[in-house]
Amino acid sequence: MSSCRTVREALPLFVGGDLDPDRAAAVGSHLRDCPGCRREAVALQQPLRRLRRLPVPVAGDAFFAELQGAILDRVEAAAGSPASRWAGALGGRRTWMALAGLLAATAGLWALRPAAAPSVLQRAPITIPVDHRQPPLVVPHAGPRVELQPLGAEPDGPDPGGSVAPGMMGRWRLRTLVDEEGPRPDLPPR
Amino acid sequence: MTRLPLERAAVSAPGDVCPDLPAGLPAAIAELAAAPHISDAELVRRTLAGQQDPFAALVARYQKRAFWIAFHVVGRVEDARDVTQEAFVRLFRSLARYDLRRAFYTWFYRIVMNLAIDQLRKRRSSRTAPLDDVLPGLPDEREAAGSAPLERIEEHQLVWRVLERLDARFRAVLVLRDIHGLSCREIAPILRLTHATARWRLHRGRQMFRDQWERLAHDGGAPTEGR
Numbered sequence: 001m002s003s004c005r006t007v008r009e010a011l012p013l014f015v016g017g018d019l020d021p022d023r024a025a026a027v028g029s030h031l032r033d034c035p036g037c038r039r040e041a042v043a044l045q046q047p048l049r050r051l052r053r054l055p056v057p058v059a060g061d062a063f064f065a066e067l068q069g070a071i072l073d074r075v076e077a078a079a080g081s082p083a084s085r086w087a088g089a090l091g092g093r094r095t096w097m098a099l100a101g102l103l104a105a106t107a108g109l110w111a112l113r114p115a116a117a118p119s120v121l122q123r124a125p126i127t128i129p130v131d132h133r134q135p136p137l138v139v140p141h142a143g144p145r146v147e148l149q150p151l152g153a154e155p156d157g158p159d160p161g162g163s164v165a166p167g168m169m170g171r172w173r174l175r176t177l178v179d180e181e182g183p184r185p186d187l188p189p190r
Numbered sequence: 191m192t193r194l195p196l197e198r199a200a201v202s203a204p205g206d207v208c209p210d211l212p213a214g215l216p217a218a219i220a221e222l223a224a225a226p227h228i229s230d231a232e233l234v235r236r237t238l239a240g241q242q243d244p245f246a247a248l249v250a251r252y253q254k255r256a257f258w259i260a261f262h263v264v265g266r267v268e269d270a271r272d273v274t275q276e277a278f279v280r281l282f283r284s285l286a287r288y289d290l291r292r293a294f295y296t297w298f299y300r301i302v303m304n305l306a307i308d309q310l311r312k313r314r315s316s317r318t319a320p321l322d323d324v325l326p327g328l329p330d331e332r333e334a335a336g337s338a339p340l341e342r343i344e345e346h347q348l349v350w351r352v353l354e355r356l357d358a359r360f361r362a363v364l365v366l367r368d369i370h371g372l373s374c375r376e377i378a379p380i381l382r383l384t385h386a387t388a389r390w391r392l393h394r395g396r397q398m399f400r401d402q403w404e405r406l407a408h409d410g411g412a413p414t415e416g417r
Contacts, residue, residue, distance in 0.1 A: 048396060
């Protein structure tokens with residue numbers, strides 16, 4: 001025998017005939033013996049019965065004939081609009097399959113492309129033949145004067161203050177401060 | 191507001207190939223729409239092949255059911271008519287996506303329900319329409335005197351007021367199950383729910399309908415049914 005609690009849980013579906021036959025039979029059997037649950041069932045059934053009797057508007061043939069015409073007019077207008085033409089063109093399964101195939105082919109070509117050249121920073125320095133007879137390269141500078149000399153061209157032996165400056169044009173030794181010119185003498189002192 | 195007389199008309203079962211068709215259709219369209227051996231899927235296939243009459247036959251088969259469903263969700267003739275028209279336009283635009291192996295009415299009803307629920311929510315959020323304006327057009331008392339008892343009309347108005355207070359999710363399930371007679375297994379795919387969720391919403395919706403009914407009946411004096 002079902003308890004009142006489980007029966008009341010099932011009542012909203014029972015009154016609409018939405019329980020499976022076994023469950024409905026158990027609930028029906030309980031309701032025969034339980035006035036409290038029966039009252040609850042009636043309270044649910046009454047408004048439901050009214051809802052199910054709710055009328056639909058009885059529109060005459062003219063109403064639906066006019067509706068049919070209005071629908072077809074709107075569909076015809078939509079079929080002629082650019083958006084619809086695009087939708088029609090893009091809506092076909094064949095179109096989508098063709099697009100998918102094109103995408104797959106593009107992805108395959110991308111995967112098979114030749115390996116890109118390494119970055120400039122990863123390349124070995126380019127060796128540039130250096131003519132040691134040339135005078136040192138003087139870098140114009142607003143501050144202290146510096147000289148750059150090609151590596152291996154240190155006439156006075158290694159300069160402890162020098163530093164090696166690698167670059168794209170070869171390896172150069174930076175000779176630090178040669179002298180300090182200071183402000184030009186024709187400029188007035190500050 | 192458009193006023194239409196109300197009557198409990200027979201609602202065709204979903205999927206019926208030959209529902210009551212509107213009068214005045216061209217003979218070719220009426221013949222297609224009424225042919226029991228031509229399925230909805232076949233009409234869709236012919237439409238996609240470029241023919242026009244099969245789509246007109248689909249409209250003839252489904253316009254009344256679409257209108258009634260929309261009407262019971264939105265509760266107003268003008269809105270239901272707009273929803274029905276828009277539903278067929280969307281149907282036409284998305285015909286190429288229809289899976290011919292599936293039930294056509296499930297797919298089409300989903301379009302109708304989505305539009306109707308959107309319309310209902312839009313109207314509720316705008317809060318511009320007074321309640322009386324969203325109730326369906328009812329015949330005036332002179333019409334009612336000859337056709338339906340006044341208390342029956344009051345009862346219908348009360349049902350509409352209760353429906354109006356329900357959340358759109360529950361109202362949609364009640365409309366499809368209790369007014370249009372669809373089963374929960376049919377309702378679930380239309381509303382994109384699981385079967386269990388559809389049953390739960392039906393269960394909860396009926397409880398809420400009863401609660402609101404008793405509240406309004408207590409306030410306004412609903413007619414009671416003889417036991």
